[in-house]
Amino acid sequence: MKLGLYMATQWREGADLGPELANLIEQVKVARASGLKSLMVGQHFVSKPLQMFQAMPLLARLAADAEGMEIGPGLLLLPLLNPVVVAEETATLDWLTGGRAIVGLGLGYRQEEFDSIGVPFKERVPRFVEGVEVIRKMWRDPVVEHRGRFHTVSGVQASVRPKRPGGPPIWMAGDVEVPVKRAAKLADAWMPSPLVSQSSVGRLGKLFRETRAAEGLPPATEFPVIRECHVGGFEEVREPLFFKYQAYASWGGASGFVPADRIRQDFDKFAADRFIIGSPDEVVDQIGQYGEATGSNHLLLRVQWPGLGQKMVLRTLERLGRVVEKIG
Secondary structure (H helix, E strand, C coil): CEEEEEECCEEECCCCCCCHHHHHHHHHHHHHHCCCCEEEECCCCCCCCEEECCHHHHHHHHCCCCCCCEEEECCEEHHHCCHHHHHHHHHHHHHHCCCCECEEEECCCCHHHHHHHCCCHHHHHHHHHHHHHHHHHHHHCCCEEEECCCCEEEEECCCCCCCCCCCCCEEECCCCHHHHHHHHHHCCEECCCCCCCHHHHHHHHHHHHHHHHHCCCCCCCCCEEEEEEEECCHHHCHHHHHHHHHHHHHCCCHHHCCCHHHHHHCHHHHHHCCCEEECHHHHHHHHHHHHHHHCCCEEEEECCCCCCCHHHHHHHHHHHHHHHHHHC
16 A cells, blocks of 8 residues: 555635645655655645645745655646646646656536636536647647647647656546546546545445446556545644534535535544544554455545644654555
């Protein structure tokens, strides 16, 4: 099992962002020293009640401190973005990381993001599918030809193509069956969000593998899963985790996986189905059980939520070093 850091880049309204970049740099350094192998950050726009740094400029700043780690956005909201820009920025990141870039892509689910950027929500799926096609052409073809419903790219060459032949692995999000099947056909891996319960990760992972086999595609080499993680007691992190998931619920929830009533009434049970929390030995056991139950071989662990201080975050990252040693 490979462990990585899914970095929290969200803060409560009114929080001072002045020291936060230095905090993130320190987190990356500690994560790397603890043996974590990957680093990803998320993306949202107009994210009230949370402040949020944008993914690509932040990753460019962190790349040197994450030397040797796989690094990338997890995930970019592709229907809201120009795929030519995504292709060239990701190719640049691939050079900055020595060919270790990865890119997570998702549909997005918040109406206000689409309205604010001026993209019709009903177009998100066809824009996503066509965007992936454009990105792969930009990475692969000496001269790019594409005439689609949303994008025309004709007779041009990418300013930069990735260091890695064929481009970085594309991981696709999606927490229900239809996007999982889409990921099986279009992506290199499926990446469920932390909202999906362990049992659903196992069931949908099986669907992903079966769909790839039916399409005649080779098995995916990575099965990355994002999980909330704290090496310590649940009471130490209950309030910031609860705040985070209340914010998710206020956004309407990704694919209905954040039932607001359940979060308010039975947060402990909700957490038990999804989070990895406990002593170092308990976390080792939970990770082992998680891999056996789901088939995942790459856990991206988020160890901070709005309101959780840097000292507690660094403590968990340091303790994860002992976890990495024990899981080999």
